[in-house]
Amino acid sequence: MKILKFGGTSVGSADNIRRVKDIIQNQNNRVVIVVSALGGITDRLIKAATLAAEGDGQYASEVKQIVEIHQDSIKSLFSDEQKQQEVFDMVAPEFDELNSITKGVFLIRELSRKSLESISGIGERLSSKIIASFLNAKWFDSRKYIKTYVEYGRSQVDLEATNKLLLEVVPKLDKISLFPGFISSNKKGDNTTLGRGGSDYTASLLAASFDADMLEIWTDVNGFMTADPKVISRAYCIEHLSYAEAMELSHFGAKVIYPPTILPAYQKKIPITIKNTFNPETPGTLIDGQKETPKPRQIKGISSIKNVSLLTVHGMGMVGVSGISMRLFASLAAEEINVILISQASSENSISIVIESDQSEKARKAIEKEFKRELDDRHISGIVIDDQMAVVAIVGENMKHTTGMSGLLFNSVGKNGVNVYAIAQGASELNISFVIKERDIKKALNVIHESFFLSDYSRLNLFLVGKGTVGSKLLNKIAAQSEKLMNENRLKIRLIGLAGRKGMLLNNEGMDASTAIENLEKESIPGTVEDFRDRIIDMNLANSVFVDCSASGEVAAIYQSLLDANVSVVTANKIASSSSYSTYKKLKDTAREKGIRFFFETNVGAGLPIIAPINDLVRSGDKIVRLEAVLSGTLNYIVNTLSEDKPLSEVIIEAKEKGFSEPDPRVDLSGTDVVRKSLILARESGYNLEEADVQVEPFVPQEYLDLPSLEEFMRKVKELDAPFEERRQKALKEGKRLRYGARLTSEGKAVVGLMEVDRTHPFYDLEGSNNIVLIWSEHYFEHPMQIKGYGAGADVTAAGVFADIIKVANV
Numbered sequence: 040m041k042i043l044k045f046g047g048t049s050v051g052s053a054d055n056i057r058r059v060k061d062i063i064q065n066q067n068n069r070v071v072i073v074v075s076a077l078g079g080i081t082d083r084l085i086k087a088a089t090l091a092a093e094g095d096g097q098y099a100s101e102v103k104q105i106v107e108i109h110q111d112s113i114k115s116l117f118s119d120e121q122k123q124q125e126v127f128d129m130v131a132p133e134f135d136e137l138n139s140i141t142k143g144v145f146l147i148r149e150l151s152r153k154s155l156e157s158i159s160g161i162g163e164r165l166s167s168k169i170i171a172s173f174l175n176a177k178w179f180d181s182r183k184y185i186k187t188y189v190e191y192g193r194s195q196v197d198l199e200a201t202n203k204l205l206l207e208v209v210p211k212l213d214k215i216s217l218f219p220g221f222i223s224s225n226k227k228g229d230n231t232t233l234g235r236g237g238s239d240y241t242a243s244l245l246a247a248s249f250d251a252d253m254l255e256i257w258t259d260v261n262g263f264m265t266a267d268p269k270v271i272s273r274a275y276c277i278e279h280l281s282y283a284e285a286m287e288l289s290h291f292g293a294k295v296i297y298p299p300t301i302l303p304a305y306q307k308k309i310p311i312t313i314k315n316t317f318n319p320e321t322p323g324t325l326i327d328g329q330k331e332t333p334k335p336r337q338i339k340g341i342s343s344i345k346n347v348s349l350l351t352v353h354g355m356g357m358v359g360v361s362g363i364s365m366r367l368f369a370s371l372a373a374e375e376i377n378v379i380l381i382s383q384a385s386s387e388n389s390i391s392i393v394i395e396s397d398q399s400e401k402a403r404k405a406i407e408k409e410f411k412r413e414l415d416d417r418h419i420s421g422i423v424i425d426d427q428m429a430v431v432a433i434v435g436e437n438m439k440h441t442t443g444m445s446g447l448l449f450n451s452v453g454k455n456g457v458n459v460y461a462i463a464q465g466a467s468e469l470n471i472s473f474v475i476k477e478r479d480i481k482k483a484l485n486v487i488h489e490s491f492f493l494s495d496y497s498r499l500n501l502f503l504v505g506k507g508t509v510g511s512k513l514l515n516k517i518a519a520q521s522e523k524l525m526n527e528n529r530l531k532i533r534l535i536g537l538a539g540r541k542g543m544l545l546n547n548e549g550m551d552a553s554t555a556i557e558n559l560e561k562e563s564i565p566g567t568v569e570d571f572r573d574r575i576i577d578m579n580l581a582n583s584v585f586v587d588c589s590a591s592g593e594v595a596a597i598y599q600s601l602l603d604a605n606v607s608v609v610t611a612n613k614i615a616s617s618s619s620y621s622t623y624k625k626l627k628d629t630a631r632e633k634g635i636r637f638f639f640e641t642n643v644g645a646g647l648p649i650i651a652p653i654n655d656l657v658r659s660g661d662k663i664v665r666l667e668a669v670l671s672g673t674l675n676y677i678v679n680t681l682s683e684d685k686p687l688s689e690v691i692i693e694a695k696e697k698g699f700s701e702p703d704p705r706v707d708l709s710g711t712d713v714v715r716k717s718l719i720l721a722r723e724s725g726y727n728l729e730e731a732d733v734q735v736e737p738f739v740p741q742e743y744l745d746l747p748s749l750e751e752f753m754r755k756v757k758e759l760d761a762p763f764e765e766r767r768q769k770a771l772k773e774g775k776r777l778r779y780g781a782r783l784t785s786e787g788k789a790v791v792g793l794m795e796v797d798r799t800h801p802f803y804d805l806e807g808s809n810n811i812v813l814i815w816s817e818h819y820f821e822h823p824m825q826i827k828g829y830g831a832g833a834d835v836t837a838a839g840v841f842a843d844i845i846k847v848a849n850v
């Protein structure tokens with residue numbers, strides 16, 4: 040025999056009830072059906088009762104609508120008029136009772152527990168009669184068999200009496216029998232109910248007493264999901280759970296099954312299957328006591344509860360005093376306050392509990408009353424309530440004796456800046472629960488889900504500033520490479536935000552990188568770069584990466600607050616890392632302490648790997664003693680391209696057009712760009728260098744750089760065409776070439792300027808816009824390590840930025 044329970048949505052309309060009929064007709068064995076009220080009816084009944092008690096005449100129209108909903112269902116399900124009338128007559132007593140009790144409540148303006156239980160159970164009485172007629176099932180009144188008593192203000196099932204009465208029903212069961220869920224009665228025969236969701240419990244009680252082979256809970260989801268699918272779009276259905284796992288998951292917010300349902304089925308070893316009425320072919324979730332082969336994942340699901348408060352009682356006077364916990368929990372129980380989680384440090388200095396938020400003030404008062412003396416004597420120093428909190432729990436029987444579970448859990452949430460306020464883990468190791476701020480719930484669920492279930496791919500959420508030469512190329516690369524990265528590296532890169540000077544575009548679900556610039560121009564939200572930062576922090580997405588492809592100091596100024604908020608930073612912009620040493624150090628330290636990334640490989644040599652090898656040398660214990668380099672793609676291009684026919688003023692424009700120079704080429708021509716790069720190289724090599732430690736000779740004389748505008752500079756710079764050609768010719772005659780070089784010495788000083796090198800020098804053959812870096816260290820002392828190649832250009836730089844982004848994901 041099978042017990043099938045159909046919830047409110049499954050019987051929410053005539054069409055849905057027809058689906059139920061199809062499901063029943065496909066059953067081979069005897070079935071016992073349990074139904075909830077038609078979808079939404081119980082809430083409406085409670086609303087009608089409450090309005091009546093408040094003396095609001097609207098209750099009558101609520102009742103009228105409830106009656107009409109059922110009348111419409113009857114009309115829609117039964118085409119035969121005579122049959123229709125028969126069913127109307129059958130439910131008439133329920134309609135009469137509903138009218139008379141609500142009227143009584145309205146007249147005396149009082150809603151007793153007894154009246155409320157009677158009214159709220161009418162929905163199941165109505166639905167069960169209608170559906171039993173439609174299915175030609177034998178109808179049983181659950182109130183006769185399921186008996187309750189009151190304990191701690193709640194109805195409890197009298198299991199012994201219920202089982203005895205239900206056993207007497209067994210011989211009377213038909214091929215198809217039907218019971219209303221949720222309703223019961225007490226010893227005196229008064230109507231009672233089993234609590235919201237109680238229809239599942241009815242079904243489980245029947246399954247246990249009838250010794251059913253299977254209990255099927257038919258609902259509107261495919262089964263237990265690995266996490267709330269409204270939060271985690273990639274959550275998937277769990278095929279198998281043990282009874283204990285199902286109990287834990289349903290307790291912690293997965294509203295698939297009413298938690299008390301599991302116990303009767305578990306005690307009789309009756310398997311439970313969760314099935315979807317709207318997708319009956321899917322296997323659903325099987326809950327039973329069988330061992331799984333092959334060995335399942337350690338974690339089966341993640342669940343969460345919102346709208347809770349964390350209440351902490353603390354004080355030195357609690358240490359070593361017995362009976363404190365007993366008094367605390369007794370005072371809460373007396374006020375019918377349900378404690379969701381308990382955490383106490385072994386120092387006994389504080390006890391933290393989680394309760395529903397709407398009970399927090401009641402809890403405070405109860406505790407203040409119970410511990411008045413201790414509070415007056417300052418043995419208890421305070422009761423602190425943190426509102427807007429959430430509890431997240433990971434559940435799985437195979438966590439037992441598996442090391443590293445909490446490590447992985449707290450590492451993944453911690454790296455994403457989610458603060459954990461309290462932790463609870465039972466010795467059964469079935470569940471690790473922890474308390475966080477409610478606003479962090481989405482982020483926490485995402486990172487945990489990714490860490491435990493979907494390690495088959497990682498996800499990065501990108502926020503890009505700058506859509507110029509480098510930024511636009513980067514977007515092209517993201518668009519072109521996304522599919523490959525997903526297939527080959529299991530990395531999904533989602534562009535969530537793009538900002539330009541005038542505004543920003545944001546999309547929580549990610550946007551198409553190939554059309555993002557176009558869309559930004561069409562539909563940007565106005566805002567500054569600080570507004571963009573605030574939106575990023577507010578969105579609070581896991582694995583967020585801020586990418587800076589601007590050349591702006593304003594943008595560099597927001598890195599610290601982003602890193603503080605656990606957002607990794609990847610930047611082509613050199614301003615932050617070449618500003619004061621303390622700024623640079625703080626940014627690096629923050630990233631390290633928070634376990635996130637601050638990458639800026641393209642700051643020196645564009646796409647060339649220079650910073651990473653230097654980091655490797657330093658980390659492996661080597662000491663860098665000297666650096667010599669050509670670090671400007673623009674200036675190297677200029678000195679290599681200058682000729683009789685190509686004067687300086689023309690080549691400057693060419694370098695800009697080719698994407699080598701800074702947005703303002705004077706940053707290159709002044710030597711500033713090389714100074715910035717030298718500072719970064721020196722700092723990464725272990726030297727605490729400030730800008731004042733760099734001696735710089737600008738590429739063009741200072742008086743030209745001091746001109747008030749770029750236009751004026753470009754006009755005047757023509758005056759330098761002849762002197763530069765002269766200098767080039769002179770060097771050529773001596774068998775030399777011009778190079779703009781940088782040198783760092785072991786004394787921690789740097790020199791940047793124009794030099795002439797002969798053919799024996801490693802800089803001599805440096806072509807086009809190439810860069811070269813020579814590194815002398817304790818290990819590379821005779822022959823320096825040499826890194827050489829394209830040192831500027833949009834493509835190589837965008838590729839370098841992209842490589843840094845991928846490195847953030849650690850794939």
Ligand SMILES: NC(=O)C1=CN([C@@H]2O[C@H](COP(=O)(O)OP(=O)(O)OC[C@H]3O[C@@H](n4cnc5c(N)ncnc54)[C@H](O)[C@@H]3O)[C@@H](O)[C@H]2O)C=CC1
Nearest residue numbers: 505506507508509539540588589590591611612702831832
């Ligand atoms: N071109 C190259 O070879 C290399 C460039 N870089 C760096 O890449 C960065 C970008 O260079 P390009 O793409 O050539 O510059 P670009 O001028 O073409 O693009 C910069 C973009 O940033 C935007 N922007 C500037 N200030 C902004 C602000 N406050 N808020 C929002 N957006 C802002 C601009 O509107 C522009 O779209 C620079 O920092 C440069 O030093 C680094 C290595 C090599």
Ligand SMILES: N[C@@H](CC=O)C(=O)O
Nearest residue numbers: 671672673699700701
């Ligand atoms: N303007 C820079 C570009 C890279 O940082 C250069 O010319 O090298």
